[in-house]
Amino acid sequence: MPNKRSLYEQVILDHNKAPRNFGELPDADRKAEGYNALCGDQFTIFLKMDGDVIDTVQFEGSGCAISKSSASVMTTQLKGKTRSEAEALFQKFHAMITSGFDAELDEAGLGKLMVFSGVREYPVRIKCATLAWHTMLSALHDDDGTVSTE
């Protein structure tokens, strides 16, 4: 059972079933699409900026429970963050799910994102957990590109 517990935390299952900030954002000023060709996951991230600050973030698309809940939890963490704060948060998140347990790192303001710490035991799922983030960064940089984790 530790396997299931650590990867599919209740919060993850909950966001998978009832994703937050889900749906198109008609007045978005930036958006980007992200694909994971291997699993067929596909998300669009919409951003509405207030200067350098993220005012609203929404997403749309489909994928596995990890990719979908990661997108959903991410959207709850970005509102009010500046571009560089959002980037820094991703760096911390990425380090947390790709490295071994590191108490210092894990307490470095990741908050709710810690529910994904189980992912580090499952390296193949790292790209599921980061797809929405990569897509969000692409939208943030307004390179209007398509992100692929393959």
Added chain:
Amino acid sequence: MTSDLKHSAGATAQLDVDAIRADFPILSLRPHGKPLVYLDNAATGQKPQQVIDATSAFYASQNSNVHRGIHHLSQLATEKYDAARESVCRFINAPDSREVIFTSGNTEALNLVAQSYGGTFLGEGDEVILSQLEHHSNIVPWQMVCERTGAKLRVIPIDDNGDIILDEFEKMLGPKTKFVSLIYVSNALGTINPVKKIIELSHAQGVPVLLDSAQAAPHMPVDVQDLDCDFLTIAPHKMCGPTGIGVLYGKTKHLEAMPPFKGGGDMIISVTFEKTTYNRLPFKFEAGTPNIAGVIGLGAAVEYLSAIGMDRVAAYEAELLEYGKKALREVEGLTFIGTAEERTATFSFTLDSAHPHDIGQILDGEGIAIRAGHHCAQPVMKHFGVPATARASMAFYNTTEEIDALVEGLRKVNEVFA
């Protein structure tokens, strides 16, 4: 699971599955503390001790290059190597072992035919017919050769059961058709194509046919003379053999007319800077030191399968198919992707509750290995409008109890994602 279901299987199976399972050391593993239930046979199969022993015996006591030395070991290795070719020849009932060519895999065998045959005989406006069921490895090599030659691909569509639509094939088969390259059994769905009919229709128009038998040869007798196919490819690692080795069968008349695929040692008779004379078949297509241990392992694999009997394998797996169809239907929210009447014991499906990737993950925690994804057959996924499926693919060493374990595992998936 009702008990009649359990009794309906096993009645006619003349396969001693317990004894067979004892030949496969890996089947006694316990990943995550649970007995391994290996249902990813379409990706690759497990190896019996006989194959493992043949391969390690080669390295321990026979290792030498082949067709090159006069010393004891080289002769021993050459004997074993040549004997393996004879074993494969008998396994597919090829008329002549010179028509059996060793490649690095099923993929290379397909590339060999596309480039050597296609690259030579296809021209502007010619057509090659494939089906929507193809594995990417029987699509991309043809696209590459079409780009070079100006030939075009035509694709036989499939219906909602995952059967190819024969009428559509008959309509596209015509004077422009120069080649038909068809998957024998679908890796994504298990559909068994009506290959004899296709070959008959094609030959009536003088069109040669290749059968990609990667997923057929592990599950049923394959007889190239009875099929009358022009080419046939095999993926040994899916039928008890090692990875890194493949088989191409081709009719002599085609192989003689085709240029070599790769240049190097072994594929020549003599080399001067002015002129090189190519070796006879099959060596013309086998440049360089071959995968000797792989070939010897393959020889052991086909001997192992022949001793069991491929007709008995097919009959036993047909029972697994029937059992699995009934048992899996009981799982809430399960939809089969691919419901062809003629198919192997391969179950591709989706669950309402969970994405295939999550299904695979939860099952893994229960010791059950399946595949989740597009199975290198994106055109098939596109037809069914799904990005991916979960696929449980059986072999002759699987049991109805393992199907029960799969059903239990899927119930767990439903619970977790309820």
